[in-house]
Amino acid sequence: MSLLFTPVEIGSSRARNRLWVAPMCQYSATDGMPNTWHLTHLAAFATGGAGLVMTEATAVSPEGRISPDDTGIWNDAQRDAWRPIAAEIRARGALAAIQLAHAGRKASTWSPLTAGTGTVPDAAGGWQALAPSPVAYDGYATPQQLDTDGIAKVIADFGAAARRSVDAGFDVLEVHAAHGYLLHEFLSPLSNQRTDEYGGSLANRARLLLEVLDAVRAAAPATAVMVRFSATDWADGGWDLADTTTVAAWAAERGAVFVDISSGGLVAHQRLVVGPGYQVPFAREVREKAGVPVAAVGLITTGTQAEEVLRSGAADAVMAGREWLRDPHFALRAATELGAEIDYWPPQYERARIRRAS
Numbered sequence: 315m316s317l318l319f320t321p322v323e324i325g326s327s328r329a330r331n332r333l334w335v336a337p338m339c340q341y342s343a344t345d346g347m348p349n350t351w352h353l354t355h356l357a358a359f360a361t362g363g364a365g366l367v368m369t370e371a372t373a374v375s376p377e378g379r380i381s382p383d384d385t386g387i388w389n390d391a392q393r394d395a396w397r398p399i400a401a402e403i404r405a406r407g408a409l410a411a412i413q414l415a416h417a418g419r420k421a422s423t424w425s426p427l428t429a430g431t432g433t434v435p436d437a438a439g440g441w442q443a444l445a446p447s448p449v450a451y452d453g454y455a456t457p458q459q460l461d462t463d464g465i466a467k468v469i470a471d472f473g474a475a476a477r478r479s480v481d482a483g484f485d486v487l488e489v490h491a492a493h494g495y496l497l498h499e500f501l502s503p504l505s506n507q508r509t510d511e512y513g514g515s516l517a518n519r520a521r522l523l524l525e526v527l528d529a530v531r532a533a534a535p536a537t538a539v540m541v542r543f544s545a546t547d548w549a550d551g552g553w554d555l556a557d558t559t560t561v562a563a564w565a566a567e568r569g570a571v572f573v574d575i576s577s578g579g580l581v582a583h584q585r586l587v588v589g590p591g592y593q594v595p596f597a598r599e600v601r602e603k604a605g606v607p608v609a610a611v612g613l614i615t616t617g618t619q620a621e622e623v624l625r626s627g628a629a630d631a632v633m634a635g636r637e638w639l640r641d642p643h644f645a646l647r648a649a650t651e652l653g654a655e656i657d658y659w660p661p662q663y664e665r666a667r668i669r670r671a672s
């Protein structure tokens with residue numbers, strides 16, 4: 315029996331298996347509107363057997379985009395453009411999830427698909443980035459410190475985006491609190507130097523994330539909410555694994571039903587140690603200490619490896635990014651590799667079905 319191909323509950327939703335698609339920016343939107351690229355890209359993973367397909371980081375406000383080419387869900391036209399995408403993912407048997415994001419001090423940067431690097435100037439369509447404190451990410455423009463009204467707007471924007479996401483047909487919402495974007499910037503003492511109730515102690519630095527969670531839960535009370543954390547900044551004096559386990563438990567108390575454990579992205583001088591499954595030990599620690607279901611991610615590239623992550627008790631689900639880009643039918647292949655019987659091999663592709671020789 316394969317654990318990877320056993321269904322799992324995410325709050326009131328149920329994923330058909332535990333091999334999920336991680337959020338991946340496509341830098342292919344205009345005015346935040348998803349288009350046929352996003353439709354075909356995301357739907358293919360559902361065809362390929364994913365249990366859950368998550369959209370790229372989707373901005374809750376225009377200034378919350380990483381690049382001018384990011385998707386958004388800050389208006390109703392974007393909600394309507396997401397609707398057929400969520401419907402197509404669901405029609406092909408996967409849960410449709412959306413990652414709700416605000417890029418904070420890493421906003422208004424050139425997409426990697428363009429020739430530019432660093433901050434996009436105003437004259438080229440850039441905008442003022444916002445952050446907990448006026449502390450720049452190395453090589454980027456200095457952000458503007460959010461005042462109390464600005465913080466209230468961020469919370470309201472996440473709530474409104476959550477409502478639109480439910481109306482667009484998404485089953486699961488993920489609050490992006492990782493990779494050095496706004497909510498992570500509040501969590502980490504390296505980027506949060508505030509002296510008000512949003513800075514200083516761990517409880518104060520976690521306040522914005524928890525208030526965002528409250529707003530998301532209030533706007534979407536029947537929908538499963540996940541949080542993505544960076545488990546460590548990989549830098550002296552930064553956010554670390556102990557902080558992550560504490561705040562993941564607080565997030566669970568506030569209604570998060572799953573957390574997704576990544577790492578890094580806050581500072582350019584991070585000292586990352588990368589290798590196969592390199593973030594799995596972080597997922598295990600959070601799962602054991604915070605008592606919340608966990609998805610592991612990061613260089614998990616085969617069915618056998620993903621199965622082992624689950625069997626070892628490190629996680630409840632596995633997310634992959636790049637392996638799905640290499641093979642949008644990763645889950646079909648993994649099922650064959652593990653000898654798992656699945657009833658969602660697309661009938662249109664039946665003649666290509668691989669049966670394990672044994």
Ligand SMILES: Cc1cc2nc3c(=O)[nH]c(=O)nc-3n(C[C@H](O)[C@H](O)[C@H](O)COP(=O)(O)O)c2cc1C
Binds near residue numbers: 490611633
């Ligand atoms: C093209 C690309 C875009 C990404 N965009 C996002 C994103 O929008 N949000 C996010 O949280 N992580 C993003 N990531 C990180 C992935 O979700 C994932 O955590 C990372 O790639 C490690 O998993 P992998 O080794 O299976 O690719 C991106 C990664 C790639 C390769």
